Amino acid sequence: MDVAVAGAGPTGLFMAVALARRGHRVTVVDRDAGPAPDGSWERRGVMQFHHPHGFRPQVCQALQAEMPEVLTALDGAGAERVVFRGGDGLPAPYAALRCRRALFEQVLRDFARAEPGVTIAQGHVDDVLREGDRAAGLRVDGRDVRAALVINASGRAGRIAAGLRAPAEGGDCGLAYVSRQYELLPGAERGPMNAPVGIIQTLTGYLIAIFLHDRGTFSALFIRPADDRRFGALRFPEVFQAAALAVPALAAWVSPDRSRPITPVLPGGRLYNTYRGQLDADGRVALPGLLHVGDAVCTTNPSAGRGIAVSLRQAVSLLGLLDEHPGDPSAVALAFDEWCLTTVRPWYEDHVYWDTDILRRWAGGDVDVTRRLPSDLIMEAAEKDPSLLRVVGPYMAMEALPSTLDEVEPQARALFASGWRPAPHPGPTRDELAATFPAIP
Ligand SMILES: Cc1cc2nc3c(=O)[nH]c(=O)nc-3n(C[C@H](O)[C@H](O)[C@H](O)COP(=O)(O)OP(=O)(O)OC[C@H]3O[C@@H](n4cnc5c(N)ncnc54)[C@H](O)[C@@H]3O)c2cc1C
Structure with missing residues (x-):
């Protein structure tokens, strides 16, 4: 089948290679031209491109499952694989990666370009083509790229087919x-x-x-x-x-x-915390054959470094559903939406609660022990009381959903209610630091 992927970021490239390896002909379209001949890569439109990225073990897990050669290529390019011990004290089954996002993406892009069945095209995706009630490809700079399946991996800033889904929840974090x-x-x-x-x-x-x-x-x-x-x-x-x-x-x-x-x-x-499902405001698949994945579904405050792990987990799940329901894209969309609701949305909710509370505390508020603690405070409590790590460790490793913290939250809250507070790390307060800055108009 012909597949069109909008967006050649980590999610779009991963989907493209994995679909080509299932025998499909895949065209990935991105407005970005790729690295310049001198190797530099500005990547306008992906503002986080040169900001720090941590690559959690789920990223290696997804690559190992679908395209292990990318991991070897990353090793060769200088990325560092690091295996950590989990909450159970045992080494985690997959390594985390230390490398610049630009290096990660360049290696993945080079690999996708060389993959038989994948074509990377430069252009701006204007719209999704329709034939009857089905998606039929992409409109790219006025040209048609026809396909039986369309994947929207256009990231957090993507506006593709925006009218075909219920509006995103959330916003600026x-x-x-x-x-x-x-x-x-x-x-x-x-x-x-x-x-x-x-x-x-x-x-x-x-x-x-x-x-x-x-x-x-x-x-x-x-x-x-x-x-x-x-x-x-x-x-x-x-x-x-x-x-x-x-x-x-x-x-x-x-x-x-x-x-x-x-x-x-x-x-x-x-920086955003947003979640957007597959379905329209009436809970229906608005355009069978169009599927949304990666940051186009969920974006979380990056300070916990979860974005690419969540995106590639989505991609792996979506590939599994496409294998399971060949020729039935509506069934795929419904099943994927359900999976995202239970497996992805909780990470969005976790950050909304955490970020709202951290901003309140940074504005001078104390820990509020009259209601559930946000996850950052439960993690802080685990440093004081390591017995919490049995539950907190798997959450930190993203092997357990945020709701699993409920089991130890009362214990963590009791610690804060007793008056204990984590000792602040040495350094100036925000006001002290800002007092050293020159005034800017
Ligand atoms: C500041 C910051 C720091 C981060 N740190 C981490 C971290 O430490 N660890 C982590 O795992 N995640 C981190 N993330 C999240 C991570 O960057 C995203 O999860 C990741 O980029 C998602 O990949 P994606 O392929 O879904 O989307 P993107 O990387 O956004 O790729 C989307 C692609 O679609 C293209 N596109 C969009 N619209 C169109 C169009 N109309 N036509 C053609 N092309 C289009 C864009 O050019 C882009 O190439 C961070 C995010 C931010 C903002």
Whole structure:
């Protein structure tokens, strides 16, 4: 069958290769031209492209199942596979990946281009073609790309066939990223770490992180309330560097005797928590043969690094349903919608609750022990009381849904109700840090 995929991001490329390996002829259309001849890749329209990405073990699991050669190619390109111990103390069955998103996508794209049965075309998808009551391909810059199955993998900013689905739930999560990539100097050791990606720390009113990537590269990151305009000053390289040096955990990495910056400062655009199913407002499949997957279904605040894991899990599920219901795209859409509701939507809900509460606390509010704790506080409690890890560990690894935390939430809440609070990590408060920034008009 001819398949048209809108969007050559991680989800679209993964779907394309996997469908071609099932014997289909797949055309992937993306408005982006791909890397320039000198290897640089700006990737307008995917604002997160050069921001730090952590690749959870689910990403390796999906690649291992459908296209294990991509993992070998990533190894060859310098990505680092890291196996962590799970909540049960045993090594996780799949590795996490440390590499820049640009490297990940370049390797996957090169692989897809070489895959028999996959064609990557450049163009803007204007609309989905219809024939009778079925999807029949894509309209691309006024041309028709005909297909019996259409996959919308156009990401969080995609507007394709927007009128054919019930509107998205959610919106701006209220937090914003600003990051910069660095490279360790020859012979320099890595800085201290407290997390699989590198470092994640909550300070008073903001978060910082170091994400380790490939070949000695890493990103330094500030996450702060989007409406704190003072942090706009971080887009100036000297302000960013001074701010990073003011936070001990970041300073240990970005000090000039350990590393050097390799990109400009990357100010983040808006970050979303959104969920959008397959069906129209009446709960029907509006256009059989059109399926939505990846960030086009669910986007979560990236600070927990879940996006590509959730997207490729969706892709694997969708492939399974297409195998199960050949020639019945309505059945696939209904079954996939149901699967997403129970397996994907909870991650969206988890972040909405967590982000709303963290913004309230960052504005000066205390932990509210009169209602369910958000997941970040349950994770913090597990650091104090490791008996919680039995339940919290699988959630952190995304092997168990957020609702599994219900079992230990009362125990975590009792800890907070007793007056215990996690000790703040060393470093300036948000106000103290912002006081050092120059005023910007
Ligand atoms: C700041 C930030 C940091 C993140 N960090 C992490 C992380 O640490 N770990 C993690 O797992 N995830 C992270 N994510 C999420 C991750 O980036 C997404 O989950 C991932 O990009 C989803 O892939 P996708 O292929 O579904 O969509 P995208 O990557 O958005 O790809 C969609 C593609 O569709 C194309 N497109 C859209 N519309 C059209 C059109 N009309 N015509 C032609 N082409 C079109 C776009 O050009 C793009 O190439 C982060 C997200 C953000 C915003």
